[in-house]
Amino acid sequence: MTTRPPAVAGSFYEASPERLREQVQSCFEANEQAASKQRFIGAVVPHAGLMYSGHVAAAFYALAELPRRFIILCPNHTGIGHFAAINREGEWRTPLGSVAIDTPLADALIANTRILGDDWKAHAREHSLEVQLPFLQKLLNSFTFVPLCLAAPRYSFCEEIGNAIAEVVASRGEPIGILASSDLNHYENQEVTLRKDQTAIDAVLALDPEGLWRVVDEDDISMCGFIPTTTMLIAAKKLGATSAKLIKHATSGDINRDYSHVVGYAAILIS
Template identity: 45%
Template sequence: MIRNPVVAGQFYAGSPTLLKKEVSSYLLPKAKKIDAKGCVSPHAGYACSGPVAGAVLSHMKERKTYVILGPNHTGSGSRFGLDMDSVWSTPLGEVEIDNNLAQAILDNAHLIKKDSSCHMSEHSIEVQLPFLQVLNNSFKFVPIVVSQGSLDEYLEIGQGLAKAAQETKTDLSIIASSDMTHYEPYKMAEEKDRIAIEKILNLDIEGLLKEVEEHDISMCGSTPTAIMMAASLKLGAKKASLIKYLTSGDTCSDRTSVVGYAGIVIF
């Protein structure tokens, strides 16, 4: 089954030529590659978040496989749903799912269910693919949509992802697709995002979730980020680094109501 793109021509160019040019304009050819276990990358329209996504993914060492975790904006399907029935299409071509790793994830992270329905209208994973296609023309991936749950659930899933990678000896990185604060004044968004980013940089999963709740930080991908952090730590990550932070007020809108974008690597 082909999973056709749902935001081509909206979030990013629908023409292959224009899309490759668009993506390339955000990439950093001279970026120092980091042997990262995971990262946070934004998922808005490229005019808004492309500079941050391009920067963080440019710094990632290329892998044969990526696990991409995205929030469930639509509310459809399973709480934690993995697609292994589809080939994903973008204007730049098709990307296959790593079914060997996907099955190992299902075997080791029992909260995750095989479910393509939650992916059909969800954009947060799709928008990462064109960057990876330009950076790395030979890779597979595993797409997992995740909904809000508990810290214990996130840790359990993260440990299951790590165990699946170890069992299959898969050379992978985990991408948590997330924007930061939504639709607040520029200074307020920066202040709130600084709090969340500090917890990610300290590799403090529980602290991140606590601050997101206490400070009402509208970070749509706090769940993907928490799971990515848990898996990365289990795979041996020791550090995190902020590659780039911007808001839509820096890129595509005025500053009265902005969305924040952070690019962070964990290694």
């Protein structure tokens, strides 16, 4: 069995199990306790270091009624590997333990689209999916997941992958969460970032994948995970999604008080 070791423990989040548990707990404590859990089809969650965006991600994880199976889509920041990389077997390890890849679910996705490539290299140093796992490990005794690292350069590729995800999820007859890992605008000032963030958020809230793809290009929004988010929206709509809720929106400036160069973060629940 192939085991992917943690790539960003000690940088994006604490490396020791005890400190990581405390760090994740502090992210949850930064939000009001949800009165009730909400079912979801898909979601957008951020992926910066937990010290910056963890409280935003935790706002989603605390609110959501979490299943035991997930398809997690992330961008490819490293430029390494296949442009639509899946892992079909093995496990991923964090300081909190190991999480198994859902091989039957991965194989079903591979069988439903010609685009996906089984490629560990694309995932080996990628942080944006890895940082989701400690939240799930904190809340769930056990779960499985399929990792997808996407740099698909065409909207049509997102359509094919999104449709394949929807078909596979629908055929399983059980809840499977579809998570898109993405930060929003990068390294402009607070005013510009809030405006650009809202443009992207509005497209997601409208359940408009084509609109998101368009405004990211036309408005020069440096949303690193717009490809995973577009793909998630396509899948969620095909699965019957009719609404989206912005749970939390913040920037790195809210943490370090440097508002001249900020990164935007949002947690959005699709149902």
